[in-house]
Amino acid sequence: MLVLAALALAEDSTFEGARAAPRRAGREAHASAEIGAMLAFGNTESMTLAGQGALSYRWGSDQVSGNFGVNWGQSRHDADADGKLSAAELAAPYVQTAEREQASMRYDRFLGKRNSVYALAGGFSDTFAGYDWRVNGQVGVSHLFASSQATTLRAELGLDVAREQFVEGVEPGAQTVLSARALVGVRHQFNGHVVIEDSLELYESLLAITDVRVNNTAAVTASLDKRVALKLSHQLAFDNVPVKGYRPLDHTTLATVVFTVL
Numbered sequence: 001m002l003v004l005a006a007l008a009l010a011e012d013s014t015f016e017g018a019r020a021a022p023r024r025a026g027r028e029a030h031a032s033a034e035i036g037a038m039l040a041f042g043n044t045e046s047m048t049l050a051g052q053g054a055l056s057y058r059w060g061s062d063q064v065s066g067n068f069g070v071n072w073g074q075s076r077h078d079a080d081a082d083g084k085l086s087a088a089e090l091a092a093p094y095v096q097t098a099e100r101e102q103a104s105m106r107y108d109r110f111l112g113k114r115n116s117v118y119a120l121a122g123g124f125s126d127t128f129a130g131y132d133w134r135v136n137g138q139v140g141v142s143h144l145f146a147s148s149q150a151t152t153l154r155a156e157l158g159l160d161v162a163r164e165q166f167v168e169g170v171e172p173g174a175q176t177v178l179s180a181r182a183l184v185g186v187r188h189q190f191n192g193h194v195v196i197e198d199s200l201e202l203y204e205s206l207l208a209i210t211d212v213r214v215n216n217t218a219a220v221t222a223s224l225d226k227r228v229a230l231k232l233s234h235q236l237a238f239d240n241v242p243v244k245g246y247r248p249l250d251h252t253t254l255a256t257v258v259f260t261v262l
Helices: 087-091
Strands: 027-040 046-059 062-075 096-111 117-127 131-147 151-166 172-190 194-205 212-223 227-239 251-258
Touching: 046 096, 131 172
Parallel strands: none
Antiparallel strands: 027 046, 027 251, 046 062, 062 096, 096 117, 117 131, 131 151, 151 172, 172 194, 194 212, 212 227, 227 251
């Protein structure tokens, strides 16, 4: 039974969203979760589950925020490629088709209504992209170029250091990447129900100038009420020096139901 179509997660942007962050005297907390799944049984058998969550807590000029995401997929394999699943293939174990987990935490110190400095720590595991794990730390500055009730435009500059551990069989087995980071993010609210967002993120390695990574995330969210919304997003992750034996470009198209907790 088809619940909701969802494809594999590409590498996630570390951008926390293009929402404006004006100074507030009090305390403010937000939390949301989104989930998408696909189940198919019969002539084909496959399962995919994709979920993401975000939370933030702000007091005065300080804010702590975090996000996490998972993507798991498995299916029965048509081993002889005859276009159907035989009794033996149906009896065989499921084959893993996606397995990714990621999480990050970020601290922002706001310096007025338009500027802030931030520090971030995060990591992910994605064996289908060649990573046993990848952890990173980041510091930088953020500036809000435009802020209105409908539209915000933000840019960030920073320095990122990452340690990458590759899957078995990849040589060398690990590396350290030091990169400069730049990001531009925009958010526009058409009305009380529809919001569109896009962020473009660039990493330039300082140890190997030819190593460039680009992440782009675009999303349209339509609220059904104050607590529930439907979201369609597309993520692109490009690394012109990918893990050896793996492709440089990943695409993700993801449809989810978003639940606002706080």
